[in-house]
Amino acid sequence: MGRRNQHDSAQFDELVLSKVEAFLCHQPARDLSLRKIATLIDYAPSTLVSVYGNYANLLLRVNARTLKAMNQQLMKAIGSGSGNNPEQGRERLHKLATCYFQFAKAHPHHWQLIFDLRMPGDEPLPHWIQSAIDFSFELLIVCLKQLNPNKSPQELQLASRVLWSGVHGITQLALGDKLFLNQHGDGPAMIRSLLDNYVASWAHTHH
Amino acid sequence: MGRRNQHDSAQFDELVLSKVEAFLCHQPARDLSLRKIATLIDYAPSTLVSVYGNYANLLLRVNARTLKAMNQQLMKAIGSGSGNNPEQGRERLHKLATCYFQFAKAHPHHWQLIFDLRMPGDEPLPHWIQSAIDFSFELLIVCLKQLNPNKSPQELQLASRVLWSGVHGITQLALGDKLFLNQHGDGPAMIRSLLDNYVASWAHTHH
DNA sequence: AAGCAATATGAACACTGTTCAATTTATTAT
DNA sequence: ATAATAAATTGAACAGTGTTCATATTGCTT
Numbered sequence: 238m239g240r241r242n243q244h245d246s247a248q249f250d251e252l253v254l255s256k257v258e259a260f261l262c263h264q265p266a267r268d269l270s271l272r273k274i275a276t277l278i279d280y281a282p283s284t285l286v287s288v289y290g291n292y293a294n295l296l297l298r299v300n301a302r303t304l305k306a307m308n309q310q311l312m313k314a315i316g317s318g319s320g321n322n323p324e325q326g327r328e329r330l331h332k333l334a335t336c337y338f339q340f341a342k343a344h345p346h347h348w349q350l351i352f353d354l355r356m357p358g359d360e361p362l363p364h365w366i367q368s369a370i371d372f373s374f375e376l377l378i379v380c381l382k383q384l385n386p387n388k389s390p391q392e393l394q395l396a397s398r399v400l401w402s403g404v405h406g407i408t409q410l411a412l413g414d415k416l417f418l419n420q421h422g423d424g425p426a427m428i429r430s431l432l433d434n435y436v437a438s439w440a441h442t443h444h
Numbered sequence: 445m446g447r448r449n450q451h452d453s454a455q456f457d458e459l460v461l462s463k464v465e466a467f468l469c470h471q472p473a474r475d476l477s478l479r480k481i482a483t484l485i486d487y488a489p490s491t492l493v494s495v496y497g498n499y500a501n502l503l504l505r506v507n508a509r510t511l512k513a514m515n516q517q518l519m520k521a522i523g524s525g526s527g528n529n530p531e532q533g534r535e536r537l538h539k540l541a542t543c544y545f546q547f548a549k550a551h552p553h554h555w556q557l558i559f560d561l562r563m564p565g566d567e568p569l570p571h572w573i574q575s576a577i578d579f580s581f582e583l584l585i586v587c588l589k590q591l592n593p594n595k596s597p598q599e600l601q602l603a604s605r606v607l608w609s610g611v612h613g614i615t616q617l618a619l620g621d622k623l624f625l626n627q628h629g630d631g632p633a634m635i636r637s638l639l640d641n642y643v644a645s646w647a648h649t650h651h
Numbered sequence: 652a653a654g655c656a657a658t659a660t661g662a663a664c665a666c667t668g669t670t671c672a673a674t675t676t677a678t679t680a681t
Numbered sequence: 682a683t684a685a686t687a688a689a690t691t692g693a694a695c696a697g698t699g700t701t702c703a704t705a706t707t708g709c710t711t
Contacts (some may be wrong), residue, residue: 239675240689267562271623271668281691282668290670355474357668396629399610399638402617406609423602431606434645435638446706448660478699488660489699499699564699 246424247290247356250298252278257299261346266296266353296354297366303347304369305338311376318383326384327436333380334428335405337373341408342424349412377401385440396439446487456495457505459485464506468553473503473560480544491634503561504573511576514547518583525590533591534643540587541611541635548615556619561633584608592647603646610638 244252256277260269271292275282289295314336315329341348348361356362362370381388388396411424451459463484467476478499482489496502517651521543522536563569569577584604588595595603618631 238689238691239673240677241675242677242689253471266565272666283670283692284690286669287690359472367679395634395637398617398630399614399634399641402613403606403610403638404633406613406616407606409613410605410609427602427609430602430646431610431642434649435641436642437645438641439637445658445660446704446709448706449658449708477697479697490661490701491659493700494659 246288251279253285253288253295254299254302257295258347261350263300265346266350266428271295291357293354293356296350297356297363299315299347300331300351300354301366301369303344303351304366304373307337307348308369308372308376310340311336311373315376315380318379321386323384323440326382327432327440330377330380330384330400330436331429333376334400334432335425338408338411338424338428341412345412346436352409374398374401384436387443396435400432400435403435404428407431418428453495453590460492460495460502461506461509464502465509465554466555468506468551472553473557478502498564500561500563503557504552504563504570507558507561508573508576509581510551510558511573514544514555515576515579515583517547518580522587524582525586528590528593530591530647533587533589534639534647537584537587537591537607537639537643538636540583541607541639542632544611545615545631545635548619552619559616581605581608591643595648603642607639607642610642611635611643614638 253274257269257274260274260277271285272282274295275285285295289298289418305317311333318329328440344360361367374397377400378393381393381396407424407427411427460481464476464481467481467484477490479489481502482492492502493499496505518540521539525532525536568574581604584607585600588600588603589608614631614634618634
């Protein structure tokens with residue numbers, strides 16, 4: 238078959254990504270393949286390659302949309318907060334972590350793909366997705382800064398990464414990741430424990 | 445080729461696992477395959493399948509050895525501590541986390557394989573490896589109990605999982621996992637921050 | 652020496668992502 | 682209108698994957 242011009246570049250992209258996202262609503266990315274996607278959208282496998290370069294790149298585009306959707310929900314969750322306000326900072330931090338957790342629980346396969354995907358040849362991630370990841374860190378830093386404005390940028394960066402690692406680890410653990418899970422439902426309790434204890438000490442420690 | 449009786453069952457197992465482990469010293473598990481292992485040990489691929497059942501099971505055996513080696517180092521790191529002794533508990537907790545981090549850094553490919561491996565069909569892990577994982581949690585609980593013996597088993601379990609998630613997340617972050625890493629070397633600082641702050645609050649909170 | 656069971660394999664199968672020359676079509680130029 | 686060009690799409694081939702299973706070789710037992 239040759240040119241059929243059924244979809245322009247933007248339509249094709251939307252077609253592909255939405256079909257993959259629909260698939261991930263019911264099955265994990267492990268059960269997907271380039272060829273299956275091709276069948277799903279009624280195009281040849283090589284068409285997908287010529288558009289996205291390779292399979293990993295296609296999945297990266299899916300991840301970008303997932304991250305974008307998540308970041309929007311995270312922003313909505315913490316709202317717009319004013320300056321120095323420790324109590325509100327604490328509250329927004331909780332909302333942020335809880336929202337992250339619930340997003341992962343609501344879209345487990347989309348969320349897992351973000352962390353399962355590895356680039357061929359261990360290439361670094363392209364900037365357009367790295368920035369989407371950095372964005373969620375920034376939200377965390379905003380909350381921490383509101384909690385204690387006296388902290389240095391280095392301290393804020395350190396704390397944001399420690400907390401992010403913790404929340405992320407807990408989320409991995411609570412989702413079907415059979416490696417460690419024992420009983421369901423204690424994810425929120427763990428997140429609360431992490432934030433309450435860490436922040437209680439961190440917020441009152443000076444330089 | 446038929447029967448050659450060059451290696452008995454135990455020797456064959458050792459041959460396979462040691463070759464795979466040697467491979468992982470220089471290359472990630474991603475670059476390995478059933479067929480490559482077969483070439484490495486000078487046997488046919490189907491021989492490996494008939495011995496281990498499937499590829500995932502073979503890798504699981506590798507992970508079991510890695511976990512065993514790590515657990516031994518973790519035990520050596522914390523030594524044998526006596527009963528109620530908050531200060532020693534804190535110190536041992538640090539040693540435990542640091543040892544975990546350094547083991548991962550020293551054997552990154554072995555360590556990554558533990559968490560990258562997924563069973564086919566999302567089967568749960570067999571007990572003989574689940575127990576190896578649970579063991580490291582137990583070590584954590586021992587330290588936490590020493591830190592504050594008044595905590596309930598539920599509280600100890602919760603805290604151990606929170607801390608483990610955090611330490612694990614930080615380790616993932618600090619290793620070549622390009623998703624989040626910015627500068628090398630701040631892994632230990634993050635671990636120190638997590639433990640110091642979380643424990644400072646946790647240890648002095650009652651029931 | 653014959654039979655049995657353990658060991659080991661080769662060939663086939665159904666998949667995977669990727670490459671690239673060939674084909675069809677739309678757009679542009681003459 | 683017709684020819685040339687560029688864009689879109691593909692089929693077939695390639696090298697690789699894990700898995701299956703009938704077949705072959707060997708050692709041990711009777």
